[in-house]
Amino acid sequence: MSTGPRPTDVNSFTKKDIRVVMMSCIVGTTVEWYDFFLYGMAAGLVFNKLYFPNDDPLIGTILAFASFAVGFVARPIGGLVFGHIGDRVGRKKTLVTTMMIMGIATFLIGVIPTHATIGFAAPLLLVTCRIAQGVAVGGEWGGAVLMAVEYASKGKRGLYGSFPQIGLAVGLVLGTGVFALLGAVMSDDSFLTWGWRVAFMLSAVLVGVGLFIRLKVMETPAFAKLEKAEARAVIPAMELVKDRQSRRNILLGMGARWAEGVAFNLWAVFIITYATTSLAVRQGTILTAVMVGAVIMVGVIPLMGRLSDRFDRRRMYALGVIALGVLTYPALLLIGTGNPVLIFATIGIVLGVVYPVVYAPEASLFAELFPTWIRYSGISVVYQISGIVASGMTPLILSFLLRESDGHLGSIMVYVLAVTVISAVSAILIRRRDMFTDDGEDDRHVERSRQESIGP
Template identity: 60%
Template sequence: MTGTPDNAQKEQKNRRELRTVVASSIIGTTVEWYDFFLYGTAAGTVFNTLYFPSDDPLIGTLLSFTTFALGFVARPIGGLIFGHIGDRVGRKKTLVATMLIMGVATCAIGLVPTYASIGVAAPIILVLLRLAQGVAIGGEWGGAVLMSVEYAPRGKRGLYGSFPQVGLALGLTLGTGVFAGLNAAMSSTAFLAWGWRIAFGLSAILVLVGMFIRLKVIETPAFRKMEEHKAKATVPVVELARNPLSRRHVLLGMGSRLSEGVAFNTWAVFAISYGTGTLGMQRQPLLLGVMAAALVMLAFIPVFGRASDRFGRRRVFTAGAVLTGVVSFPALAMLHTGHPLVTGIGIVVVLGVCYPMMYGPQAALYSELFPTPVRCTGISFVYQFSGIFASGLTPLFLSYLVGQAGGGYGLVLAYLFVATAISAVCTLAIRRRDLFTEDVDAGHEQLRNARNATAA
């Protein structure tokens, strides 16, 4: 009987740690995505006018979305830097650093003078701060995901891996909600003059809350066990490149993500600019539609994360890619009606219900592609490098296609179809037998085999 109280105390301690990890992952990623998406929302509604003025509204929008894309170009750099730190030093240390970088950059964006005030220096400063945001989010995602996945109870990686993904929906809800609230509370003149800056200044409060919780988190069990086994990779990115299976998983992972990144940035970013600029809709209904979709997404991300534990991650992810692509066809037609309610329903269905079928299982799916010693580098590289094409360039490229089509959306539909097909094929090509579910010893063995093969 003497062991019972000790076991109970240990179990209680484990539960407290797990709750802290989950809270840290959700709140931390919420702050990071809030900051990152504020720029995306502002790019199509504010920055194109204040920082990239042009006689042709389309040119101003294209320039603004170019700086939006630069944030995604910087993300692989952050992914490699902080992925290396995460694999060599620990997952936790990456999360504290990335949150500080993101918070400072976002607050600074809210203070940058306009083009009318300081000329060309304004967009240059904006670009530099956007690059800092990209580096921060590039390191954030991998560390936050692994904190949850590597703490997850057996058989629940999909569910726990979906918790940091919820931060995307919360960040999007807060970002669009704050913009919509400020837009409704003041005149358009006041909003463009100074109101939008409030949204960026609020980041300071969110960062303080996130830092308070993150400093309480301890390192993941998988990383601690890897240290005990002395199984750390000397240079994770080199180990990743040496191993044929890892190289295969990097390519398939990036291909699978194409539809997810394209879908999100089509409906959360491009749709707002397309609706206001090309279709002449009011900004407010579109912002409210995206915010409503984000709220619905909050419920469905963990639902589909848990579904991946029961039915398999590849199946759920592939079904999500196909369904999102198919539903985008009527959703774009609904957007073209210009009716606020009809438009909102289309956005909610495709972004709030269909898209989470991919985003819910994604963290666990990509985590199982790589062994522990190179996992942070591997998933960061897959997610962030693919983000350049799948996410960052999507609003810019779709805006160009709309211009080529004279305002129509036929070419947009074609692009979405191609992205869906590529993602479905790549996801199904991932073999179950190659996944790392019992990973520490297997990861150590894999690295040893790779080194022996290279030496031979």
């Protein structure tokens, strides 16, 4: 598929072609999220001890989660840089580059000496690699989503857009699975000394597989149409700022995204440290529970993506946000019992079933906020800038609130419910008339660009 003319109509591709595209999206995002999540898990289990040692274990954890948040601060940079490249040069080339950056950065994390060995240079090198991870993911997510959405036939954007979202669940399964397996087959000392490094070094293998599949994929029909007509935006970010409708959609998209980021990082990142340090739950138990929730998520995401094609995506998203907010307190209480059965059931339901109600339609919902010629930049700005607070700061904020309230959940719930209201209202305020649910507006843009190039 990498040679020959590039069709501008999705109907020109065979089912086999489409399967390769979807597989490249799933595998690519799996690799990216596996690498990114490893850091989140290691921050609360390893890095707080080896790279940010402190007499107060909670302070060490907060410092480690602060370095975790740095990756999210770097993501908007990657989103803007690769969003520009993706809107100007194409989706495929961008995705190959981001995968290579992520793979190299993750492998290097696995070989960085500890604070005890090289002192301050250890956390400095760790944070540098984390920044590279953030830049890579910042460019990856938007491109993978658009690769899927822009290949979708009429009425299937929600389903196709949910496929790259599966990569988050699979990456989480692999990350928690590898950590749980390594922790089970070796002593705590061996795992802390060198075992955790194996998980990061395995990234090189996953990147090789991902690149092999991704290089077989052709550019999306929607971008090929713009390229053929020479209708690409000169500076996509400027087009976003100039257009009033796009500015409104950016703000509402970021508001809607907030609750999704908080929910995922609460139930897939923070919960691991909270359960092991505050509730004395065995590390293997909570890691396995998160892994089970992620496995359930793999099957539920495409189902919810398909439902978003049948029902209003905006309303479905808002209802999912509300459900996540309402369930947070009783779910945390159930996990606080320490009962493994209740822990598995709770995380399985919240992370595996309820969270996909929000996460599955998110890709197509945000993609439809912008026309093709500025879509990569637009979706990256929405997802990555909001991710600084919505995702990156969540473990840090929740850890701080827990510490300041002496372990009580009240302050955490106030934060979660406030975010729930903001996100639900933002999703509801997105207007259908401001969404690009078909290619009509894109076709008009192509025609305007063609006329401008011809002149009067």
